[in-house]
Amino acid sequence: MVSSVGFKKVGKGLSVSSKETAEGEFTVINSVEDVLKLLEIGAENKIVIVEDCGTTTIGPILSQIKGIICTSGSEGSHLAIVSREFEIPAFMSSRFSIDNYLALNGKLGKIVSIDEENGEIYLDE
Amino acid sequence: MSKIKLIYGLGDRGKNAIHTVGGKAAHLGEMIKHGIPIPDGFVLSTSAFERFINHSPFRQEIRETLDQEIELTELIATSKKLQKYILETEFPSEIRDPIIKRFKDLESNTPFPLEVAVRSSANVEDLVKTSFAGQADTFLCISTVEDLIDSIKRCWASIYSARALMYIQQMVKVPLNLVSIGVVIQKMVNSEVAGVMFTANVLTKDKTQTLINAAWGFGESIADGQVVPDSLTIDKDSTNIVKMRIGSKLKMSIRHPNACGTILADTPLDKQDVLCLTTDQIEELVNYGIKIEKFFNDIPQDVEWAIEEGRILILQARAITSKLD
Numbered sequence: 001m002v003s004s005v006g007f008k009k010v011g012k013g014l015s016v017s018s019k020e021t022a023e024g025e026f027t028v029i030n031s032v033e034d035v036l037k038l039l040e041i042g043a044e045n046k047i048v049i050v051e052d053c054g055t056t057t058i059g060p061i062l063s064q065i066k067g068i069i070c071t072s073g074s075e076g077s078h079l080a081i082v083s084r085e086f087e088i089p090a091f092m093s094s095r096f097s098i099d100n101y102l103a104l105n106g107k108l109g110k111i112v113s114i115d116e117e118n119g120e121i122y123l124d125e
Numbered sequence: 126m127s128k129i130k131l132i133y134g135l136g137d138r139g140k141n142a143i144h145t146v147g148g149k150a151a152h153l154g155e156m157i158k159h160g161i162p163i164p165d166g167f168v169l170s171t172s173a174f175e176r177f178i179n180h181s182p183f184r185q186e187i188r189e190t191l192d193q194e195i196e197l198t199e200l201i202a203t204s205k206k207l208q209k210y211i212l213e214t215e216f217p218s219e220i221r222d223p224i225i226k227r228f229k230d231l232e233s234n235t236p237f238p239l240e241v242a243v244r245s246s247a248n249v250e251d252l253v254k255t256s257f258a259g260q261a262d263t264f265l266c267i268s269t270v271e272d273l274i275d276s277i278k279r280c281w282a283s284i285y286s287a288r289a290l291m292y293i294q295q296m297v298k299v300p301l302n303l304v305s306i307g308v309v310i311q312k313m314v315n316s317e318v319a320g321v322m323f324t325a326n327v328l329t330k331d332k333t334q335t336l337i338n339a340a341w342g343f344g345e346s347i348a349d350g351q352v353v354p355d356s357l358t359i360d361k362d363s364t365n366i367v368k369m370r371i372g373s374k375l376k377m378s379i380r381h382p383n384a385c386g387t388i389l390a391d392t393p394l395d396k397q398d399v400l401c402l403t404t405d406q407i408e409e410l411v412n413y414g415i416k417i418e419k420f421f422n423d424i425p426q427d428v429e430w431a432i433e434e435g436r437i438l439i440l441q442a443r444a445i446t447s448k449l450d
Contacts, residue, residue, distance in 0.1 A: 016328065017447070032201060032287045039197050053350035059260070060291040073350030074372070075328065076321030076338035078259030081427065084327055084447030085256065093353050116328050117370075 007110065007122035010098050013069060013091025015119035016080040021112045022047055022067035022089045023124075026104040032057055038064075047111060049101060053079035053092060062086040067111045069094045069121060071101070091119045131173040132223050135166045135311065140421065146170050147246030147307030148257070152421075152442050159420050161413060161439050165234070166241070166311030167227045171248055173220050174281055174306050180217045183210035191302040194294060200287050207285035216274055224277070224310075225270055231312065239312065240268045240380075243276040246307035247284055249297045256427070256446045257297070259348065260289040261306065265387050266313055266380050273310070280308050314438050315380070316431035318401045319344030323445055324414040325425035326358060330449045332425060334367060335359045335411045339401050341392055342377035344429055344440070351389055352376050355400055357407065361415060364408040371398055409437055417442050425449060 024047040029035060035058055038046065043064040050058060053073035058065070059082060068083050073092035083090035089111055098104070108124040133146060136157035143151045150168040157163050178184055187210050195203045232239040245261030262283035264276035283289065284306045293304055320339035325332040338347050340354040347354050352375065358368035377392045402410075410430060418426050421442065429441040 032291075035291070036197055036200065057288045059288060060295040063295070070350065074338050074347060074352075074354050075323070075336060075356060076347045076354070077350040078348050079350065081256055081258045081446065085254070087448065092350065 006125055008125050009120055010104065010109070010123045011069075011094055011096035011101070011121035013094030013111075013119045013121065014074060015089070015113040015117055016073075016075045016092050017068075017083040017090040018087045019113040019116075020089055021110060023110040024066035024108070026069075026107050026109055026123075028102055028105045029058060035061055047109065049094075049104065050079070053077040062088060067091075069111060071095075089113065089119075091121070094119075094121065096121070129170075129172045129176070131170055131176060131220055132227060133168050133170060135163065135168055135309070138168075143252075144171065144248050144305075145307075147248050147305075147309075148250035148252065148443065149244060149246035149441060150307050150309050151246075153309065155420065156417060156439060156442060159416070161417060162437065164242075164311040164314050164438055164440070165231060166309060167231070168246065168310070169220075169224065169277065169308040171305035171307050173308075177211075177214065177217065177220060177281065181210060181214035183214065186210060188302070191304075195290060195301070197291075200290060204285055204287040204290055208282040211282040211285065212278055214278075216278070221274060224274070228270060228273055228310070231310075235312065238268060240266050240315075241273065242309075242311050242313050243267055243273065243280050244309040244311070245280050245283060246309050248303075248305045248307070249293055249299055250443075252297070252444075254446055255292075255297050256443060257289075257292065260292050261286070263345070264385075265343065265345070266385050268385060272385050277308050277310075281306055311440075314431040314433045314440070316343055316433050316438075317341065318406075319431035319440075320347055320354060320429075322410055322414050322428045322430060323425065324361075324418045324428065325445060325449050327445060327447055327449075332449060333361055335361055335414050337402070337407070337410065340372065340374050340377065341396055341401055342379050342390075343387055344378075344431055345387065346376065346378040346389065348429075351378065355402070357402070359407060359411050361411060364411050366407070369400070371400055373397060374401070406432065406437065413437065413439060 047067040068090035140155040250257040326334040353372040
């Protein structure tokens with residue numbers, strides 16, 4: 001897979017759900033409060049970045065969001081199971097090539113599945 | 126005295142009893158009927174939870190809160206309030222006494238000090254379209270009556286956590302006053318290896334394949350995503366390995382050395398990058414999966430399993446909720 005013009009590869013993950021490409025705004029989520037805030041302002045164009053994939057806190061916004069990047073987990077994690085219920089592209093055990101992924105918060109980008117299980121994360125430059 | 130049953134043996138009720146004992150217990154009961162090895166235990170019915178609420182001095186407040194949809198802006202505060210009501214309600218002896226009796230019975234059949242797992246079994250759990258995965262709480266390695274009673278209360282309260290309330294309102298779409306929760310109390314499995322098995326390949330939607338995640342220690346490390354487990358794709362017919370990814374398994378979930386519960390410990394170096402299942406175990410697991418799938422109407426299943434002293438035990442089975450067509 002050749003990265004698209006204008007996009008820079010910033011990470012990769014294990015693609016566990018829909019293999020569609022998702023484009024949107026990276027949004028870091030840490031708590032139920034973050035989820036409630038998104039519910040108020042709308043989560044339609046978000047690719048959420050979460051650390052915890054056990055407790056599926058982001059459940060309520062799954063019907064809205066474009067994609068999920070989780071820094072832990074595998075096919076069998078709770079968040080992976082729930083993301084498949086909604087057919088939302090989801091990457092588990094994601095790793096970033098930039099120093100701190102928090103810098104992606106609010107930036108535009110996309111996630112692309114390159115085969116059955118490998119996914120790549122791109123930042124729109 | 127009312128004839129409503131508060132406690133059942135784990136094998137007493139089958140897959141059609143979700144309203145009586147909740148999804149997890151109903152499915153475990155069905156598997157016991159078909160001879161699948163399940164850890165011994167008992168289940169508190171959804172009626173026990175309702176009896177507990179009726180007994181609560183806060184019953185009026187609880188009912189009024191649940192009779193209406195909770196506004197999103199009120200969700201966290203309402204969740205805290207509901208959980209406080211549950212946790213501050215005294216356990217009535219009519220529920221407490223039979224629980225203790227069952228616990229003692231279980232203990233008398235155990236050659237070593239008894240430890241149990243306390244697991245949620247909501248009536249909105251393990252449904253065909255919504256798994257409720259990870260919404261309510263599980264408590265592991267409980268060894269005393271006091272911790273058991275406390276864990277049951279906290280398990281009940283977890284159905285009113287903010288994330289569970291959000292999930293029920295937004296995804297299950299059932300009015301909150303119809304939601305109830307059973308509790309499964311089972312002998313703890315001191316697993317050397319545990320994991321998750323999907324009886325269809327959820328990545329490719331291929332129903333001729335089984336996908337297994339496996340890691341050392343307790344399986345909660347996989348559900349909670351704390352380890353990168355081994356991942357095996359198996360052809361169901363031949364039980365041959367089609368694809369294998371050895372996980373780093375840097376950590377493993379083990380029993381807390383001096384308290385109830387579990388901790389995440391470093392995996393010994395010589396076990397980290399090594400496949401944690403034998404060929405025989407893989408074959409046995411896959412065959413259990415095929416059998417389980419059959420009596421759940423050929424619906425592909427998401428199965429939690431554990432291996433203790435070389436013996437496979439099944440901890441849970443629910444329909445795979447993602448589309449496979």
